[in-house]
Amino acid sequence: MAELTLRERKRRRTRQAIVEAAVGLFEEHGYEGTTVADIAEAAEIGTRTFFSYFASKEELLFPESDSRLAAALDAIAARGPEDRPADVLLRALRDVNRDSDEMVSRMAALRMRLVRSVPAVRGRGLQLQFDAQREIARHLCAAYPDELDEVGAAALVGAFVGAVTGALDVLLETAGDDPAAVSRRLQEATAAVLRPWLRE
Amino acid sequence: MAELTLRERKRRRTRQAIVEAAVGLFEEHGYEGTTVADIAEAAEIGTRTFFSYFASKEELLFPESDSRLAAALDAIAARGPEDRPADVLLRALRDVNRDSDEMVSRMAALRMRLVRSVPAVRGRGLQLQFDAQREIARHLCAAYPDELDEVGAAALVGAFVGAVTGALDVLLETAGDDPAAVSRRLQEATAAVLRPWLRE
DNA sequence: TGCAAATCTGCACTGAGTGCGGTTATCGTC
DNA sequence: GACGATAACCGCACTCAGTGCAGATTTGCA
Numbered sequence: 001m002a003e004l005t006l007r008e009r010k011r012r013r014t015r016q017a018i019v020e021a022a023v024g025l026f027e028e029h030g031y032e033g034t035t036v037a038d039i040a041e042a043a044e045i046g047t048r049t050f051f052s053y054f055a056s057k058e059e060l061l062f063p064e065s066d067s068r069l070a071a072a073l074d075a076i077a078a079r080g081p082e083d084r085p086a087d088v089l090l091r092a093l094r095d096v097n098r099d100s101d102e103m104v105s106r107m108a109a110l111r112m113r114l115v116r117s118v119p120a121v122r123g124r125g126l127q128l129q130f131d132a133q134r135e136i137a138r139h140l141c142a143a144y145p146d147e148l149d150e151v152g153a154a155a156l157v158g159a160f161v162g163a164v165t166g167a168l169d170v171l172l173e174t175a176g177d178d179p180a181a182v183s184r185r186l187q188e189a190t191a192a193v194l195r196p197w198l199r200e
Numbered sequence: 201m202a203e204l205t206l207r208e209r210k211r212r213r214t215r216q217a218i219v220e221a222a223v224g225l226f227e228e229h230g231y232e233g234t235t236v237a238d239i240a241e242a243a244e245i246g247t248r249t250f251f252s253y254f255a256s257k258e259e260l261l262f263p264e265s266d267s268r269l270a271a272a273l274d275a276i277a278a279r280g281p282e283d284r285p286a287d288v289l290l291r292a293l294r295d296v297n298r299d300s301d302e303m304v305s306r307m308a309a310l311r312m313r314l315v316r317s318v319p320a321v322r323g324r325g326l327q328l329q330f331d332a333q334r335e336i337a338r339h340l341c342a343a344y345p346d347e348l349d350e351v352g353a354a355a356l357v358g359a360f361v362g363a364v365t366g367a368l369d370v371l372l373e374t375a376g377d378d379p380a381a382v383s384r385r386l387q388e389a390t391a392a393v394l395r396p397w398l399r400e
Numbered sequence: 401t402g403c404a405a406a407t408c409t410g411c412a413c414t415g416a417g418t419g420c421g422g423t424t425a426t427c428g429t430c
Numbered sequence: 431g432a433c434g435a436t437a438a439c440c441g442c443a444c445t446c447a448g449t450g451c452a453g454a455t456t457t458g459c460a
């Protein structure tokens with residue numbers, strides 16, 4: 001079943017070791033207080049080798065951004081015949097957030113903290129999000145060729161994602177760290193803002 | 201009237217020289233093909249001095265982001281008694297875009313091209329936009345204390361800015377470089393997406 | 401004129417990231 | 431099990447962005 005060659009298994013183990021070393025060091029000394037050389041040493045690899053696993057120091061923090069995008073695309077693909085584009089999008093965003101109930105993980109919590117505190121990490125995060133948005137818009141446009149053109153789809157997706165991102169930003173600033181409460185208030189706030197679209 | 205000390209005049213002149221040198225070099229060799237040392241040499245200053253004018257190479261490209269934010273805040277401050285939050289925001293976004301009819305300038309055109317082609321520049325641009333968004337939301341919330349809480353305001357602003365940004369991204373990809381046409385189609389697309397808010 | 405403050409700049413440094421080349425480990429095959 | 435191909439590892443020397451410092455120069459102001 002696990003048809004993994006030794007090479008691949010080893011590579012995964014090393015990759016995991018790098019991530020764990022990095023998470024530990026980031027928690028201890030902060031992102032900017034940790035050099036790639038530190039991480040490499042802790043993971044027992046050469047500094048040069050680090051860059052054959054991750055293209056940059058930031059990349060380390062965004063390994064599964066693809067899986068969140070995939071979840072959103074799945075939600076579009078699995079749309080029902082009654083669904084309007086806005087319904088599909090809202091479900092997609094919920095699915096993505098549900099997936100991130102793995103938010104309990106150390107990695108995800110750390111990433112969220114760093115996105116909010118380290119400019120370089122925030123820039124990278126926003127960039128990835130923006131790229132994902134574009135991809136989602138493309139698929140949504142393809143799913144509703146009669147109702148949306150490319151520009152309209154991009155605007156719609158941008159509006160939804162922007163609302164969620166903006167609300168989440170403020171929520172994390174004010175609310176405590178209780179993930180359930182944050183999730184609930186996020187649902188409330190976005191539902192309130194997006195209501196004009198959903199009833200009609 | 202121009203009560204500028206010699207020091208300040210000189211400093212402005214140098215700053216302008218840096219910008220012009222950089223724009224020329226970026227157009228000729230691309231952003232990543234131009235080093236800070238190249239820019240400094242072309243502007244006839246020491247490399248070290250560059251960093252006393254701009255904190256980083258990217259900063260060079262976003263000098264007046266403050267003025268666009270100010271335009272948006274002005275629009276909020278100048279709201280009429282009949283205006284709903286969404287109306288104010290729409291006008292704010294229009295004002296910001298109108299200001300950027302200085303888009304004819306070399307600098308702005310170059311920036312737009314680089315934002316779309318150079319990851320580091322895009323990251324920085326998105327980050328500045330996000331920060332501006334937060335500031336706008338704060339003011340909007342203060343202007344409508346009965347209707348918006350902080351989270352709701354952030355969600356609303358995020359939705360509007362996200363719609364415009366998403367639409368503009370696709371537009372610039374597909375449409376030609378005619379600024380008037382882009383501007384018109386942008387208005388159409390965002391108006392279509394945001395319609396649910398504006399009639400009610 | 402003269403003193404204080406701001407500015408300019410070279411120098412030495414750190415840290416991210418790349419290209420190259422040699423070494424070692426793994427793979428598939430015989 | 432041996433063997434050639436391939437992939438991974440990793441040191442070295444390099445480029446570039448950015449910082450701290452300290453000395454020289456210029457400007458502001460009394």
